[in-house]
Amino acid sequence: AQSVTQLGSHVSVSEGALVLLRCNYSSSVPPYLFWYVQYPNQGLQLLLKYTTGATLVKGINGFEAEFKKSETSFHLTKPSAHMSDAAEYFCAVSEDTGFQKLVFGTGTRLLVSP
Amino acid sequence: DAGITQSPRHKVTETGTPVTLRCHQTENHRYMYWYRQDPGHGLRLIHYSYGVKDTDKGEVSDGYSVSRSKTEDFLLTLESATSSQTSVYFCAIRGIAGGPGDEQFFGPGTRLTVL
Numbered sequence: 001a002q003s004v005t006q007l008g009s010h011v012s013v014s015e016g017a018l019v020l021l022r023c024n025y026s027s028s029v030p031p032y033l034f035w036y037v038q039y040p041n042q043g044l045q046l047l048l049k050y051t052t053g054a055t056l057v058k059g060i061n062g063f064e065a066e067f068k069k070s071e072t073s074f075h076l077t078k079p080s081a082h083m084s085d086a087a088e089y090f091c092a093v094s095e096d097t098g099f100q101k102l103v104f105g106t107g108t109r110l111l112v113s114p
Numbered sequence: 115d116a117g118i119t120q121s122p123r124h125k126v127t128e129t130g131t132p133v134t135l136r137c138h139q140t141e142n143h144r145y146m147y148w149y150r151q152d153p154g155h156g157l158r159l160i161h162y163s164y165g166v167k168d169t170d171k172g173e174v175s176d177g178y179s180v181s182r183s184k185t186e187d188f189l190l191t192l193e194s195a196t197s198s199q200t201s202v203y204f205c206a207i208r209g210i211a212g213g214p215g216d217e218q219f220f221g222p223g224t225r226l227t228v229l
Contacts, residue, residue: 032215051215090156098184100208100216104156
């Protein structure tokens with residue numbers, strides 16, 4: 001069965017600092033991996049996804065993630081945090097069963113201080 | 115904007131009462147999903163639909179039923195609400211590219227409180 005582990009329920013950074021949010025997955029087949037962001041009182045919005053091909057994936061708002069099969073990881077990074085990045089971030093995995101059922105991690109809340 | 119609305123947006127109800135949440139889409143997407151979001155659990159799949167009258171259970175389906183009589187509407191019903199069903203409920207639709215790794219688009223959510 002698929003699963004996702006997000007290390008750290010809260011991550012605090014200063015504005016301008018590197019953002020690193022960790023995601024490790026478990027899947028019996030090549031996975032499809034996603035990062036979603038949730039701003040307060042809103043639904044989820046896709047940041048980026050990995051399906052096949054290039055392992056470094058670029059997303060919206062300056063975020064990127066690298067798929068590392070050997071480490072079963074898909075960590076999210078951004079070189080310089082902005083106050084507007086404060087939100088909750090979810091990593092998710094899907095196997096190609098045709099139904100595209102997502103399994104989410106428990107989320108990481110990013111706090112950005114001035 | 116993926117054209118997804120959820121109603122109601124907020125609801126307070128009492129234990130033992132039936133509750134129906136509605137998800138409406140304007141995009142004519144085939145696949146629709148219901149998730150619940152709880153602190154410490156992320157989002158968990160309750161039920162999903164892959165066409166009119168075609169539905170299946172997700173990870174946390176006990177106590178929930180769904181119906182889809184029209185492409186645009188996916189209803190989630192709590193037959194007899196319990197306090198453990200207090201949660202935020204999200205509806206999602208799958209992108210229509212039809213390939214692996216399709217994005218899911220999420221509605222704004224319904225906050226349900228069961229007293």
